[in-house]
Amino acid sequence: TLQEIAQIKSAPLKMNRIRAAPVNFLLRRCLTTLLLLNALAPFKAHCMHTFQITHQLGETLIKGHTEGKKSKNPALWWVDGAREEVRWSFEELGVLSRKVANVLSDACGLQRGDRVILILPRIPEWWLMNVACMRTGTVLIPGTQQLTAKDILHRLQKSKAKCIITDDSVAPAVDLVGAECQSLKFKLLVSEGHREGWLNFKDLLKNAPSDHHCVTTKCQDPMAIYFTSGTTGSPKMTEHSHSSYGIGLTVSGRYWLDLTSSDIFWNTSDTGWAKSAWSSIFSPWIQGACVFVHKMPHFDPSIVFESLSRFPITVFCSPPTAYRMFVQHKLSCYTFKSLRHCVSAGEPINPDVMEEWKAQTGLDIHEGYGQTETVLICGNFKGMKIKPGSMGKPSPGYDVKIIDEHSNILPPGKEGDIAIRVKPTRSPFLFTCYADDPEKTEATIRGDFYVTGDRGIMDEDGYFWFVGRADDVINSAGYRIGPFEVESALVEHPAVVESAVVSSPDPIRGEVVKAFVVLTPDYASHDPEKMMKELQDHVKKVTAPYKYPRKMEFVQQLPKTISGKIRRNELRQKEWRK
Incomplete structure (x- = not known):
């Protein structure tokens, strides 16, 4: 039963033991399905037709906190270099996000389906904007502050965004190109000051009402668009639905990040990328965990070490580039008293970096693999044996294979294309399309599979290796x-x-x-x-x-x-x- 499955404290470990016996294939598939269903249990009443993550999850968490189940940790814990802190409970987050939703719908006139570009640093308002956009049904398009005026022009014109939200550092670049963007109707400035042609967010927030009813959205309605990182060409607009992230990231939060409501989780990703949505919003908050944020305008290993020593952070996520920088330092000078679990994603992490990190901290790095187009495809889940250099095993919800150019499934040990089965049933955890580009969307399908564009190998134990x-x-x-x-x-x-x-x-x-x-x-x-x-x-x-x-x-x-x-x-x- 689901209740029995919920009591398995090391579910991935149990699943791996079954995976070792080929004769138990059906049992393995049943258990994988049950694990997935258990993770999705909070959403089962809303999965078939309509789905609103901020209503279904947000109201559940707020209700739990007000009924005496309140965690000692906040929902969001933000700090900066000047030792300033912001701590919001789920209830406070709910009230503030409803006010922001009213700013978007009333002052900016945004409606369900309108596209909104958001370019903000790691400040609390970024989290409010994310939740408010989901509440109003508007389609969020995050961007990094490192974008140039040319980059911003490209994104505004290609996305046909109706509104852009940013701060003083990016507003001048927007003004340079804004006149060339016919779809752009509203510019919202997050600042203490004012700027000609811009609405001031903080002024509007003061007078906004705190009552707001979530717009009804369907499971496959667009929720967000992420421009790909552009490692192999011009960035594409990857569209995700309310269910792909709102439901799909339950698995990574529970089984890869190993989060519970007692955890304080720090993900260092920049706010402009999909990984920030993965690990700074959905995965932790679906599990009721606290999201820790350090403003950190520029990445600095010493700030990371100091923060891990000073704050009771229990789970930590950073990209391989960061871990390569970390192991160049003498970590024995620091004590990470609360840290118990470390993960990494974005690109492969070198085995010797993993070994050096463990030698200095005593902690494994649990690597995960995914794309802007997906949620977690493969992962080294808590309880699994880690093979340094491996991406781990497929995440529940995905049927991952290695295929050749003719869509034939290759045996263990053979290099091929990493692919996810989409026929006869497409996983709801995949992107819906490349927005406004059906040809590029169709080009990702080969036979019965979505082809990731990555090459890999699966070994005899079912572990996947990135080539x-x-x-x-x-x-x-x-x-x-x-x-x-x-x-x-x-x-x-x-x-x-x-x-x-x-x-x-x-x-x-x-x-x-x-x-x-x-x-x-x-x-x-x-x-x-x-x-x-x-x-x-x-x-x-x-x-x-x-x-x-x-x-x-x-x-x-x-x-x-x-x-x-x-x-x-x-x-x-x-x-x-x-």
Whole structure:
């Protein structure tokens, strides 16, 4: 029964034990389904037709808190470098978000389906705007503050957004291009000051009523649009429904992040990216956990270490780039008294980084894999044996396979495309479409599968391993080489901070492996030729010798997207233009 399943304290571990016995395939599928149904139980009355996450979940949490089940932790705990703090309970969050919803619907005249671009730093108003947009049925389009005026123009014109919400730092860029955007009707400024042509949010909030009835939305109505990170081309508008995030992220919150209502969870993602919705809104709040936020205008490992030491943060999430920076420091100087669980996502995390983090903190890093188009596809769930370098096993709700170019399912050990079955039934946890672009949406389907665009391998134990983006895989003299394995081998050497591996043209082999390498300060002055030979020999020892980088270039930094992902396509294009 669901009640019995709910009592399993280490559900993924139990599921793995069943997975080990092929004869119990039906039982395994039943258990996976029951685990998923149990996670979705709070929403079962609303899943078939209409669904409003802020009403269904928000009212349940507020009711629980007012009936004596109140946690000692707030819903949102925000701090800044000046030691200023904001703590909102779920009840306070509900009242404030209703006032903000009235600002959007009354002062701005926004209606269900209207698109709204939100560009704010890590300030409490960002969370209020997210909840208020869901309440009003408007479609939220988050953006990072690092966007240029040209980027903002592209997003405004492509999305046909009716409103943009931002602060003093971005407003001048909006004013430079706003006249070229015919759909833009309202500009809302989150500031103590005023600006010509802009509505002032704080003034409007003071007089807004606190009564607001959630707009009725259907499960598949658009809730948010996220521009992809653009690692392989121009950003696409990825549309998610109220159910894909509102329901789909229950699984990651419960089984990957391992959250309960007693946890304080800190995710360091920038507010402009889908991962912030994953782990700074839906996953923790669906579990009733506290979302901890540090304003941190610029990423600083020392601020992270100080915060983990000072505040009772129990669960922590940061991208692989951050963990690579963390392990360059002497972590033994800090004591993370409350921290019990660490996760990472965004790109693969190198095994040696995981091992060094555990050696210094005693904690594993539970890697997860997903895309802007999905929720968590695979994860190293609490209770699972972790294989360093693996993305883990498929998340309940997804039927994940490795397929070839003809949509045939490949056996364990064979490299192919990572894909999710969508026929005869499409998972409700997938994106609905690339907004206003049916051709690109259709191009993601091959046979019965949604193709992620990533290459991978599944091993005999059902663990998935990332090889690289399909465009990143190198074919040298008939050998297929994934960049991640070579990058991981390089970063094991003490001289290497990080690296990016791409193909480079070669008259004999067609293409060869080239590595762009960032060295640590202690090795930066070493002779380049000797350093290259040392690193090449190192890679030959760590992985298959044919994978070693025949070319190498030492650089000060690697080109990255705004979200911190390495732009290998930029490096590859540079090589092939030579």
